Amino acid sequence: xxxxxxxxxxxxxxxxxxxxxxxxTTVAGAALLPAxxxxxxxxxxxxxxxxxxxxxxYGARLSPRAAWAGIKQWRLHAVILASTFVLFPxxxxxxxxxxxxxxxxxxxKGVLFLTLLPSTVQSSIAFTSLARxxxxxxxxxxxxxxxxxxxxxxxxxxxxxGGAVRVDxxxxxxxxxxxxxxxxxxxxxRRWIADWIAAHKxxxxxxxxxxxxxxxxxxxxxxxxxxVWHTVSPARLVALLACCGLLLTAVLTLxxxxxxxxxxxxxxxxxxxxxxxxxxxxxxxxxxxxxxPAHELPLMVLPLMLFHQIQLMACTVLARxxxxxxxxxxxxxxxxxxxxxxxxxxxxx
Numbered sequence: 001x002x003x004x005x006x007x008x009x010x011x012x013x014x015x016x017x018x019x020x021x022x023x024x025t026t027v028a029g030a031a032l033l034p035a036x037x038x039x040x041x042x043x044x045x046x047x048x049x050x051x052x053x054x055x056x057x058y059g060a061r062l063s064p065r066a067a068w069a070g071i072k073q074w075r076l077h078a079v080i081l082a083s084t085f086v087l088f089p090x091x092x093x094x095x096x097x098x099x100x101x102x103x104x105x106x107x108x109k110g111v112l113f114l115t116l117l118p119s120t121v122q123s124s125i126a127f128t129s130l131a132r133x134x135x136x137x138x139x140x141x142x143x144x145x146x147x148x149x150x151x152x153x154x155x156x157x158x159x160x161x162g163g164a165v166r167v168d169x170x171x172x173x174x175x176x177x178x179x180x181x182x183x184x185x186x187x188x189x190r191r192w193i194a195d196w197i198a199a200h201k202x203x204x205x206x207x208x209x210x211x212x213x214x215x216x217x218x219x220x221x222x223x224x225x226x227x228v229w230h231t232v233s234p235a236r237l238v239a240l241l242a243c244c245g246l247l248l249t250a251v252l253t254l255x256x257x258x259x260x261x262x263x264x265x266x267x268x269x270x271x272x273x274x275x276x277x278x279x280x281x282x283x284x285x286x287x288x289x290x291x292x293p294a295h296e297l298p299l300m301v302l303p304l305m306l307f308h309q310i311q312l313m314a315c316t317v318l319a320r321x322x323x324x325x326x327x328x329x330x331x332x333x334x335x336x337x338x339x340x341x342x343x344x345x346x347x348x349x
Contacts, residue, residue: 023309026213030220040221047218050211051286052182055146057204058121059186060197062143073137076268080119080141083255083276085152088115089160095247102239106296107232109161110303111243113288116156117304118149120278122208123312130319132326133270141275147183149283150175157291174290179283208282215285216305223298232302244307248314251277270322274315281308 035043071077092115100108121142128138154175197204255276259269284304292300 022209022213023216023305026217027220030217031224034221034224035218036221036225040218040225043214043218043221047215048178048286050207050214051282052178054182054208054211054282055179056182056186056189057197057207058143058146059183060190060193062139062187062190063194064190071140073134073140073268075262076134076137076264076272077141077144079258079262080272080276081145081148083251083258083272084119084145085116085148085156087254087276088251088279089156091115091247091250093160095243099239099243103236103243104231106299107236107240107303110300111240111247112160113157113300114244114279114284114304114307115247116153116160117279117284117287118147118153119145119275120280120282121146122205122282123315124275124278127274127315127319128271131270131274131322132267133274133322134267137268138271138275141271145275146280146283147180149280149287150180153283153287154291175287178286178290212282212285215282219285219289219298219301219305222294232299240303241306241310244303244310248277248307248311252314252318266326274319277315278311279304279307281305 034040089112092112095115096108096112099111103111119142124142125135125138129135252273255273256269259272264272281304285301288297288301288304
């Protein structure tokens with residue numbers, strides 16, 4: 001474990017994200033050795049189980065005390081939910097219309113779909129903690145978003161994507177069984193396993209990330225077998241990366257400005273920016289598998305996977321910068337948060 005930690009630190013020093021490399025390696029593995037036939041069917045069952053396990057752990061980690069401390073900041077949560085399920089979809093509609101001639105209808109719909117998803121849990125909390133934000137509020141906001149997304153995302157997808165998505169009683173039941181029930185089970189089991197979870201955080205992080213890698217492998221394998229990746233030219237891929245980057249920039253800019261104008265203090269502004277600008281790969285992949293036909297799935301989730309990596313890289317830089325600013329501010333007057341050279345968050349009034 002010490003050697004792995006040392007390797008991760010060395011990679012971080014040169015600007016390489018080990019998790020990004022793991023995902024790229026998984027994609028390459030799916031391209032060279034995709035799961036087929038009975039193996040693919042068995043893999044789909046395993047994927048359902050590990051996603052349920054992931055949300056069970058999310059539930060088990062949410063401390064009632066931290067939840068109550070965060071719940072009291074209802075104004076902050078309302079703004080984060082509005083960013084996730086109102087601002088993002090509006091930007092998604094604009095992005096889909098603008099990018100459709102370049103990306104084609106399938107990838108453009110995938111861009112819109114990613115904007116309908118809930119926020120991440122683990123990375124939102126981790127970035128908020130690294131930047132010295134309000135961690136209790138981030139825990140609640142990310143959990144609320146994840147739970148709300150089980151209902152809100154299918155409704156938004158049905159309204160904005162029309163016939164491209166299938167939303168019926170079976171789809172809702174599948175999402176509840178795969179995401180909500182494990183989360184609630186984790187909350188119930190917390191009283192017995194909370195200490196064990198606290199003592200095994202590194203191992204549980206491997207479970208978190210390993211489950212997402214498994215879902216990525218499954219989705220890309222299906223795309224390779226169906227031959228859909230041959231329809232994505234290098235030029236379309238570059239255009240998709242640019243679209244995802246612009247989308248993230250717009251959300252970071254708007255949430256940063258809103259945080260200042262609404263009078264939130266520095267820790268709350270950090271929480272709003274990180275929780276309000278994320279989209280969950282862990283929730284998005286299983287939701288897409290339920291909501292879309294199998295032959296459409298690979299292209300529908302490709303924008304999400306690219307956006308996920310862009311948000312991780314961008315927010316890592318921001319979190320480190322703001323964390324250093326917060327430490328320096330202990331002995332001097334607070335400094336305004338600057339999300340980038342082109343994104344400025346107003347200082348406290």
